[in-house]
Amino acid sequence: xxxxxxxxxxxxxxxxxxxxxxxxxxxxxxxxxxxxxxxxxxxxxxxxxxxxxxxxxxxxxxxxxxxxxxxxxxxxxxxxxxxxxxxxxxxxxxxxxxxxxxxxxxxxxxxxxxxxxxxxxxxxxxxxxxxxxxxxxxxxxxxxxxxxxxxxxxxxxxxxxxxxxxxxxxxxxxxxx
Numbered sequence: 001x002x003x004x005x006x007x008x009x010x011x012x013x014x015x016x017x018x019x020x021x022x023x024x025x026x027x028x029x030x031x032x033x034x035x036x037x038x039x040x041x042x043x044x045x046x047x048x049x050x051x052x053x054x055x056x057x058x059x060x061x062x063x064x065x066x067x068x069x070x071x072x073x074x075x076x077x078x079x080x081x082x083x084x085x086x087x088x089x090x091x092x093x094x095x096x097x098x099x100x101x102x103x104x105x106x107x108x109x110x111x112x113x114x115x116x117x118x119x120x121x122x123x124x125x126x127x128x129x130x131x132x133x134x135x136x137x138x139x140x141x142x143x144x145x146x147x148x149x150x151x152x153x154x155x156x157x158x159x160x161x162x163x164x165x166x167x168x169x170x171x172x173x174x175x176x177x
Contacts, residue, residue, distance in 0.1 A: 015092075017062035018055040022048045022080055026068040028098065030134045032123075032161060035068045042076050045083055052089055065095035074101040077110075084113035092116045094157075099137040102145040107152035118149050119157040125174040129164050 022045075025038035055063055071077045094117035095110075102120075110118070120142070124130050127138050149156050160175050 015062040016060065017064050018058065018060045019064045019066040020048060020051045020055060021066055022070065022077070023067045023072060027072040028069065028134065030121075032133055032164070040072060042073055045076070045080050048080060049083055049087060049089075052084070052091060053087075056089055056091055061090070061092060063091045063093040065093050067095060069098050070095040071097045071102055071106060074106060078106055081106075081109040081113035081115075085109070089114065094118065096120070097145075099142045099145040102148060104148045104151065107145075107148040107154060111152035111154055115154055117155045117157055119159060120145065121159045122175070123159070123161045124164060124167065124171060125177075126167070126171045129167055129171060132166065133161075133164065 021043060023040065023042045025040040026033070026035040027040040029036040052063065092114050094115065096119040099120060102118075107118075121135070122142060123133060123135055125139065130137070146156050162172060162175075
């Protein structure tokens with residue numbers, strides 16, 4: 001087994017972390033990603049919590065909920081976060097979410113459960129290009145999700161794609177700002 005020092009994410013101040021999955025695949029079909037082709041399946045919450053307990057018992061203080069889209073089924077993530085908050089888990093964690101469905105209730109529940117960072121795929125500032133990739137959200141929805149996360153004390157790590165078909169230099173500059 002590799003040293004825990006080999007497993008570090010910049011989001012956790014250099015802490016070693018373990019990965020846990022609450023779902024497999026993705027319910028979306030973005031044109032630049034093959035994960036949606038795998039289908040989408042939720043793991044039972046009890047199994048996911050048991051894995052998290054093992055991670056904590058092993059001495060980890062940080063966890064990466066490595067779902068492709070943790071809020072692919074909003075109610076399941078909300079239920080998982082509520083169960084985590086009621087348990088004896090003290091793990092700090094981060095995950096990847098999409099902008100819809102991401103709202104204040106979900107952000108607050110994630111924060112109470114120990115989430116400190118959420119990664120979100122903006123992909124581009126151009127709504128037209130984004131729609132061509134299969135991403136169904138506008139810039140206002142994206143900024144609202146960022147606001148909900150920040151209000152809950154969760155940092156946002158944005159992901160952008162450079163080189164989308166039809167993307168020009170102006171879009172790259174707009175995306176960077």
